[in-house]
Amino acid sequence: xxxxxxxxxxxxxxxxxxxxxxxxxxxxxxxxxxxxxxxxxxxxxxxxxxxxxxxxxxxxxxxxxxxxxxxxxxxxxxxxxxxxxxxxxxxxxxxxxxxxxxxxxxxxxxxxxxxxxxxxxxxxxxxxxxxxxxxxxxxxxxxxxxxxxxxxxxxxxxxxxxxxxxxxx
Numbered sequence: 001x002x003x004x005x006x007x008x009x010x011x012x013x014x015x016x017x018x019x020x021x022x023x024x025x026x027x028x029x030x031x032x033x034x035x036x037x038x039x040x041x042x043x044x045x046x047x048x049x050x051x052x053x054x055x056x057x058x059x060x061x062x063x064x065x066x067x068x069x070x071x072x073x074x075x076x077x078x079x080x081x082x083x084x085x086x087x088x089x090x091x092x093x094x095x096x097x098x099x100x101x102x103x104x105x106x107x108x109x110x111x112x113x114x115x116x117x118x119x120x121x122x123x124x125x126x127x128x129x130x131x132x133x134x135x136x137x138x139x140x141x142x143x144x145x146x147x148x149x150x151x152x153x154x155x156x157x158x159x160x161x162x163x164x165x166x167x168x169x
Contacts, residue, residue, distance in 0.1 A: 001041070006034040040071060043108030046101070056093045062086040063099040072143045073110035081139030081155070083107075087124055088131040088164060094124070113139055113158050121160035132164035 007030035014021040014029065021030070066083040083103045106119045121135040136159045145152050 001034075001038055003034040003038070006037060007031055010034065039108075040069075041108060041110070043105050046105035046108070054093050054095070055091060056089065057091060058089045058093055060086055060088050061093060061096075063096060066100045066103050068103050068107040070107040070109070070111045070113075070116060070139075072141060073112060075143040075147070076110070077142040077146065079111075079113060079139045079141040079143070081137055083120065084134075084136045085120065085124065086134040086165070087128060088133075090129060090131045092128050092130070094128060099124075113137055113141075113156055117158040117160045121162050125162050130163065132166070133160075133162040134165040135160045 010030035010033045011021045014026055019026060021027070063085045064082075066085065067081075068083055069078055069080045071077070072079055085099050085103070102120055102123055106116055106123070117135050117137045121133045124130070124133050124135075136157065138155050138157045140153070140155055144150075144154055144156075
């Protein structure tokens with residue numbers, strides 16, 4: 001990421017919306033935004049195919065309420081929510097801390113919730129080749145709250161079911 005270019009572009013944006021980038025409260029805003037973008041969009045540099053696996057048989061593994069944030073690719077406004085991930089192992093399990101890391105790797109990009117849900121599920125399927133994978137995401141989209149239909153507290157739920165989770169409810 002070219003932070004100097006981002007700072008220049010943000011300064012130009014401040015001018016375009018009718019503000020003064022030299023005003024005290026805005027003077028360091030381009031720098032702060034450039035620094036925050038490194039974290040917000042850090043998913044592009046993440047290794048989403050974590051290889052830490054263990055040979056183990058288990059019943060269904062469920063990781064619930066994994067908090068995340070992402071940026072809507074249509075309006076570049078945040079959407080925030082919870083991700084629930086389940087898989088039925090076939091001889092391999094993944095360390096529990098790896099599941100939130102996979103969620104972060106895909107959520108810290110310009111996204112749509114539907115794709116995010118599918119990417120997490122497909123990634124786990126690729127890593128573990130389990131019997132089944134299920135991912136459910138519930139999120140509040142600020143693009144729906146702040147503009148357009150302006151519906152506060154309206155959550156969107158998406159799911160992706162693979163393998164036995166799709167074939168045998």
